[in-house]
Amino acid sequence: MKLTQEEKDILNGSQGETMAKIMKTVVDFGDVFGAKKLVPITHASHFVTSFGIGLLKPLFRTMDEIISAGIKTKEPFTVDPRPIDYKNVKCGLLNKLIFSKIMYKEQKRYEEQLKKIGLKDEKGFTCTSYFEEVGNLPKYGDILGWAESSAVVYANSVIGARCNRNSGMLDLFSAIIGKVPEFGLLTDEGRKADWIIDIQTSKLPEAQILGSAIGLKVMEDVPYIKGLDKFLGTELNDDVKSYLKDFGAASASNGSVALYHVGGLTPEAKEQGKKLIKKDAKVYTITDKELDRVYKSYPILWKNLNAKPKLCFIGCPHLSMSQLKVWATNIINNLKINNRKKVTVRTILTTSPQIADEFRNTELYKKLQKTGVKVSSICPLMYTNNPIAGSKPIITSSNKLRTYSSSRFYKNDDILRIITGGNK
Amino acid sequence: MKKFVGRVVAGGKISGEAIVSKQGMNTLATFQKSALKNAKIVISSDQNNPDLYKKVITGKILCLPKTIGSTTGGLVIQTICSMGINPSAMLFSEEIDSLAASGIILARNWENSQIIAIDKLGDKFLKYVETGDKITIEEDGTVIVEKK
Numbered sequence: 244m245k246l247t248q249e250e251k252d253i254l255n256g257s258q259g260e261t262m263a264k265i266m267k268t269v270v271d272f273g274d275v276f277g278a279k280k281l282v283p284i285t286h287a288s289h290f291v292t293s294f295g296i297g298l299l300k301p302l303f304r305t306m307d308e309i310i311s312a313g314i315k316t317k318e319p320f321t322v323d324p325r326p327i328d329y330k331n332v333k334c335g336l337l338n339k340l341i342f343s344k345i346m347y348k349e350q351k352r353y354e355e356q357l358k359k360i361g362l363k364d365e366k367g368f369t370c371t372s373y374f375e376e377v378g379n380l381p382k383y384g385d386i387l388g389w390a391e392s393s394a395v396v397y398a399n400s401v402i403g404a405r406c407n408r409n410s411g412m413l414d415l416f417s418a419i420i421g422k423v424p425e426f427g428l429l430t431d432e433g434r435k436a437d438w439i440i441d442i443q444t445s446k447l448p449e450a451q452i453l454g455s456a457i458g459l460k461v462m463e464d465v466p467y468i469k470g471l472d473k474f475l476g477t478e479l480n481d482d483v484k485s486y487l488k489d490f491g492a493a494s495a496s497n498g499s500v501a502l503y504h505v506g507g508l509t510p511e512a513k514e515q516g517k518k519l520i521k522k523d524a525k526v527y528t529i530t531d532k533e534l535d536r537v538y539k540s541y542p543i544l545w546k547n548l549n550a551k552p553k554l555c556f557i558g559c560p561h562l563s564m565s566q567l568k569v570w571a572t573n574i575i576n577n578l579k580i581n582n583r584k585k586v587t588v589r590t591i592l593t594t595s596p597q598i599a600d601e602f603r604n605t606e607l608y609k610k611l612q613k614t615g616v617k618v619s620s621i622c623p624l625m626y627t628n629n630p631i632a633g634s635k636p637i638i639t640s641s642n643k644l645r646t647y648s649s650s651r652f653y654k655n656d657d658i659l660r661i662i663t664g665g666n667k
Numbered sequence: 668m669k670k671f672v673g674r675v676v677a678g679g680k681i682s683g684e685a686i687v688s689k690q691g692m693n694t695l696a697t698f699q700k701s702a703l704k705n706a707k708i709v710i711s712s713d714q715n716n717p718d719l720y721k722k723v724i725t726g727k728i729l730c731l732p733k734t735i736g737s738t739t740g741g742l743v744i745q746t747i748c749s750m751g752i753n754p755s756a757m758l759f760s761e762e763i764d765s766l767a768a769s770g771i772i773l774a775r776n777w778e779n780s781q782i783i784a785i786d787k788l789g790d791k792f793l794k795y796v797e798t799g800d801k802i803t804i805e806e807d808g809t810v811i812v813e814k815k
Contacts, residue, residue, distance in 0.1 A: 301777060
């Protein structure tokens with residue numbers, strides 16, 4: 244990689260040993276992928292590591308080293324959700340003990356470290372930093388050094404920013420030097436599609452299953468999706484953006500998709516159309532039958548397959564305001580239909596702290612509270628990492644949560660039916 | 668016995684037993700349970716990967732197309748290397764992905780880990796190699812596979 248004089252000086256220790264090591268790591272990373280230079284990051288960062296799991300000793304040690312050296316990120320950053328929210332996701336004593344004293348015993352220390360190096364603010368903990376309410380919203384063409392797979396795929400695909408699939412730690416190092424190596428999705432060529440996904444379904448596919456099917460098929464390649472605009476339209480309104488958020492998260496966790504194009508809808512597809520598709524692109528046809536096959540292939544990891552669900556998480560990634568309102572309204576209405584006052588399964592709707600605060604000031608929230616549903620900004624995945632909490636029969640509408648835990652995945656309509664006590 | 672040549676991402680010389688994932692390995696899902704338990708050896712906890720599920724990874728030569736899943740992947744690889752429960756080498760049939768590359772570089776630069784990584788070994792390598800085969804890795808990226 245060709246470095247500027249300033250970059251070479253940093254590498255040689257002009258700004259101290261720690262900065263030299265940080266620069267070397269970013270440069271080594273770029274060299275693996277044939278990057279020719281480092282390019283400036285043009286928008287604030289978002290980090291994936293939000294949890295003070297005791298075993299992540301290398302992370303805490305490195306943070307201490309960075310703080311001791313007086314190093315901060317160039318811009319304030321946001322980070323993924325907190326792993327604990329005792330107020331809204333109540334736990335028994337044993338679970339609390341495991342969370343606070345064993346699993347996330349470094350949480351307080353880590354949050355202090357994040358503040359010292361440039362965390363945006365106390366509410367900067369969400370996986371959906373790109374929502375306007377949160378305020379870490381890049382614009383088309385911005386160069387990013389983000390991690391968090393669901394945020395990267397959203398920023399690339401829905402916003403048209405440019406970001407590689409960065410790892411935890413590399414996100415931090417890039418934010419410190421303010422630069423990322425130029426390769427892959429930062430280049431025009433790297434953003435071209437390796438796959439054509441031909442949507443031949445009879446109705447709008449469930450976002451979480453479509454994303455999963457595509458992720459499992461294309462892995463980290465770039466898909467160009469044809470025929471989805473037939474159902475979603477050609478405007479990126481709030482509902483469409485929410486759909487694409489969930490679709491992208493499923494594709495990024497079931498595979499490792501970091502960029503997709505939706506013909507007639509996403510910015511680059513609108514701009515360049517089929518010019519975005521590589522000549523030798525492979526084709527994957529999505530039919531109702533194929534989605535059903537993928538849905539039925541998910542293993543069920545509950546010890547007792549017929550157990551009654553004990554907990555339901557909706558919102559991984561965090562819900563948008565429009566999704567939160569739809570879920571709240573549907574839960575209230577379906578309980579009425581089913582002649583019930585309270586949900587039959589303890590249910591947590593997860594969203595960013597900013598959206599949660601705004602929602603808590605609405606009449607809808609007051610009605611929702613009466614149903615027993617809680618609104619939280621927790622990371623459900625981090626919650627289910629607790630072996631006792633996570634081994635309970637948990638249901639979810641998130642394919643990402645399904646992938647990383649033993650939670651059982653259901654389609655949105657099924658989740659609604661189960662938690663409101665409806666009949667099959 | 669067959670010989671394959673790849674690109675050296677992190678070099679070294681070693682012999683050992685293969686553990687093979689024919690599909691992309693989800694780093695977080697594979698390592699998280701063992702790492703959380705502070706285990707002395709990693710037993711894969713990825714329910715979606717039958718090639719690895721419930722098998723020992725520590726000290727083995729892990730053969731795979733690439734890694735997939737959460738972007739904590741690099742930090743997870745760095746952590747298992749710092750705990751000394753990592754595979755001794757990772758052999759990628761495809762070009763290494765950004766998360767695995769980050770993990771290998773972080774482990775080498777910050778943990779003094781000797782983990783070896785060779786990529787671009789090709790589809791034929793992944794078709795040929797099976798769990799339990801004996802593998803020898805040379806400094807120049809040559810990989811010799813002897814059937815079990």
